[in-house]
Amino acid sequence: MNDLGTVTLTGTHAILTFERRLAFPIDRVWTAITDPDERGAWLGTTHHEWRQRIVEDSVVRYELTADGDATLLTFTHTGLSERNALGFAPGTHAFLDRLRAHLDAGSLPNWGERYAPAYPAWRDAS
Template identity: 40%
Template sequence: MIVDLGSYVQVGGRPAVRFERLLPAPIERVWAAVTDPEQLPAWFPSQVRYEPRVGGEITFLGDPNLPEPPQVDRVLAWDPPHRFAFGWGGDEIHLELSRTEAGCRLVLLNVLVSADTAARNATGWYGCLGELDKVLQGIPSDGPHSQPLADFWPLHDAHVAAGLPHGAWIPDEVLAARPS
């Protein structure tokens, strides 16, 4: 069963997808997993290098869905261990952490350039957050691009059925994996 698909929201008049996860790990552990460039590839779709300060440069490498050469953007928020935000190809990614009695609450907000990317991006983030959960549980992860391409479609269709805007570009190899 698919649960917690995330939600479609507006942020400052821009479309966005928002996910919230309650994680049974200390905030410091989650902060390391979402900010340490050595840990990010286990769950985030790119290798990341950045200057840990507002306005610092952030570089993305190795994402098969980003054009080469490496993409460069800026850190938008840096408040350890609570907030990390950055630009990403016109989008913004905001990660907010807060302590809970059982561990940590993580909110991932992807502010979008275009509303029609909502279902596609939400599908991707759903998979990424599943990989993050594995990392925090100590389960080996081959990263978010290790999932079978056909697994994309049931989630994407569930996002569309939930009312998320859709119609954005999807990589050819993912399109080819759509069940008939």
């Protein structure tokens, strides 16, 4: 499992993928992702159906699989250009770190402090 995620090219599009093993049952992880108050705690105020001029139509998927008493989260963002996939990678990494901290009931890491060390790996990949 690569904590920094992977970008896979598929012709003209890219797939951004992250896998995280979370030490909580599926229902607890699902609630943290789907409940607006819980999601807001780690992701901030957001609406998952938006249009931006700089981002092509794409799909974000959270797949949860039982892994013993834990959950394997597979996050995919499909339909992106390579540039946008590489650009979103460090920020997604930071948000998933915040999700883990939220589930652990710990203090949330500063998004920028989690983004900064991940950014060079993706900047250099572009």
